[in-house]
Amino acid sequence: MLFDMPLQELETYLPDREEPSDFDAFWKMTLSEAREFPLNAAFEPANCGLETLDAFDVTFNGYGGQPIKGWFLMPRQRREPLPCVVEFIGYGGGRGFATDWLLWASAGFAHLVMDTRGQGSSWQKGDTPDPEPEGANPHYPGFMTRGVLAPKTYYYRRVFTDGVRAVEAAKTNPAVDVEHIAVTGGSQGGGITLAVGGLDPSVKVVMPDVPFLCHYRRATEIVDSYPYQEIALFCKTHRDKIDTVFNTLSYFDGVNFAARTKAHALFSTGLMDQTCPPSTVFAAYNHFAGPKEIRVWRYNQHEGGGNYQGVEKLNYLRGLWK
Numbered sequence: 001m002l003f004d005m006p007l008q009e010l011e012t013y014l015p016d017r018e019e020p021s022d023f024d025a026f027w028k029m030t031l032s033e034a035r036e037f038p039l040n041a042a043f044e045p046a047n048c049g050l051e052t053l054d055a056f057d058v059t060f061n062g063y064g065g066q067p068i069k070g071w072f073l074m075p076r077q078r079r080e081p082l083p084c085v086v087e088f089i090g091y092g093g094g095r096g097f098a099t100d101w102l103l104w105a106s107a108g109f110a111h112l113v114m115d116t117r118g119q120g121s122s123w124q125k126g127d128t129p130d131p132e133p134e135g136a137n138p139h140y141p142g143f144m145t146r147g148v149l150a151p152k153t154y155y156y157r158r159v160f161t162d163g164v165r166a167v168e169a170a171k172t173n174p175a176v177d178v179e180h181i182a183v184t185g186g187s188q189g190g191g192i193t194l195a196v197g198g199l200d201p202s203v204k205v206v207m208p209d210v211p212f213l214c215h216y217r218r219a220t221e222i223v224d225s226y227p228y229q230e231i232a233l234f235c236k237t238h239r240d241k242i243d244t245v246f247n248t249l250s251y252f253d254g255v256n257f258a259a260r261t262k263a264h265a266l267f268s269t270g271l272m273d274q275t276c277p278p279s280t281v282f283a284a285y286n287h288f289a290g291p292k293e294i295r296v297w298r299y300n301q302h303e304g305g306g307n308y309q310g311v312e313k314l315n316y317l318r319g320l321w322k
Contacts, residue, residue, distance in 0.1 A: 002271055004222065007296065010282040015215065017259060017287065018250045026151060026251055027199055030063075034161045037065030041169035043072055048098045052076055053105045055098040058112065060169035062162035069115040069127045070166065071098045073105035074175055081177035083321050084110040084170050088163060088185035088192035091143075091212060091227050092119055094126020107314055108322075110176050114166040116188070117158060118143065130158065144230035149244055151251040156195075156213065160252065163196040167203060180204060180321055184313060187212045187276060187302065188227075191254050194284060197265075198257030205320060206261060207313050208284075209268045210304040214254035215280035217246055223274050258288040265292040266316045268309050270300035 005013060020026070043056040058070035074082055085104045089095065095115040104111035120126015147153030163183075171178045182205035185193045191213025197206035212227070219228045220235075231249075235242045250256065265288055269281040278296075285294050295312050297305045305312060 003274065004271070004277050004279045007271065007298075010278055012286070013279055013282045014286045015218070015255075015283050017255055018217070018246065018253065019256050020247065020250050023251060023256060030157060030161055031164060031199065034063055034065075034165060037061050039165065039168055039172065041172045043173060046071070046098055050099070050102075053102065057098075058169065060165060062117070062165045063158040064131075066117070066131055066158075067128070068117060068162050068166070069095060070169075071095055071101055071113045072111065072170070072173065073098060073101060073113075074110040075105055075108055078108070078175070080175045082108070082110040082175055083180035083182070083317075084112065084173075084176045085182045085184060085317070086112045086114065086163075086167050086170050086196075088114055088166075088183070088189035088196075089116050089119070089124070090186050091188040092122030093124035094120020094128070096120075096124040100124070103310060103314070107318075109317075110170070110173070112166060112170040114163060116192075117162060118155070130155070142227055142230040144227050145234040145245075148231075148234065148248050149241065151248050154248050154252065156252045159192060160195040160199065163192045164200050167196060167200050171202070178202070182207060182317060184208070186210055186304065190276075194254035194257045194261070195252070197263050198260040201262070203261075203263050205264045205266075205317060207266045207316070208254075209309055209313075210270055210273055210276050210302055211254055211267070211281055211284060212276050213252060214258075214276070215283040216249045216253060218283070219277055219280045222279070223277055225274050228275075254284045255287050258284040261288060262290040264320060265290055266313060267292065267294040268297065268304045268312070269294065270297045270302060270304045272299060272301045273304070275302040 190211030
């Protein structure tokens with residue numbers, strides 16, 4: 001059902017941003033600290049049985065110099081350098097197998113997929129632990145309130161930093177055209193996409209699908225679905241910490257990253273999406289500072305456009321770069 005604002009209102013929905021005064025300083029410090037560690041990006045050939053694509057098992061150092069896994073694929077028959085798509089994964093999923101990620105390389109792009117630290121145990125396997133503070137292996141969600149009482153300890157500080165370092169890792173590969181970098185992902189991957197686009201000006205295109213991690217407060221107030229429900233349940237129990245929680249989340253809100261991004265953007269939303277409500281997506285979209293388009297899937301929930309949106313993204317990127 002259509003439970004959120006009518007589309008006409010969504011198109012003009014521009015809520016005030018809850019942004020801390022030291023937002024930029026916080027992220028400048030965070031990335032500066034991460035870059036004190038060597039990137040050490042390594043691309044090891046992976047024998048996946050593919051005949052038309054080359055696949056590589058990727059490792060690079062993310063937040064805290066901690067190793068992050070990924071996949072890198074590109075067409076075997078190619079003229080270098082290649083435009084590159086860096087992709088981030090939805091909540092609970094991991095990098096899986098290289099054979100799960102064939103679209104972009106098959107279409108002639110280089111493609112780096114970043115594993116998400118600590119995740120990859122609910123719908124697709126992951127291989128990257130989150131050592132902070134003591135995690136030793138990927139585990140089952142949730143993650144939304146890990147370290148949420150302070151921005152410096154919050155889980156997504158590490159993840160967003162990993163995302164920026166993933167772009168930097170992709171640019172070290174000699175096959176990649178560093179002037180043509182796009183980032184994309186669905187749900188959580190869409191939220192990471194917005195963060196990386198806002199933090200790394202070398203990113204030229206952002207394509208967040210049904211993005212999560214946007215306009216947190218409204219999301220927790222109009223839906224009771226997971227993962228936003230994790231925040232609501234934390235606040236239900238810790239009644240005296242509500243202001244502290246939302247202050248932390250303001251440093252990680254896709255709306256604030258969107259307002260800083262001058263790249264080209266293609267968003268998507270499902271009007272029946274009760275996981276990432278359309279008003280939270282439009283809040284980020286309407287604040288987005290660069291040239292932008294959005295695809296609205298009227299009768300879809302959190303799957304959004306699915307394969308239809310994949311075609312839209314491919315055509316959008318080809319229109320810009322091919």
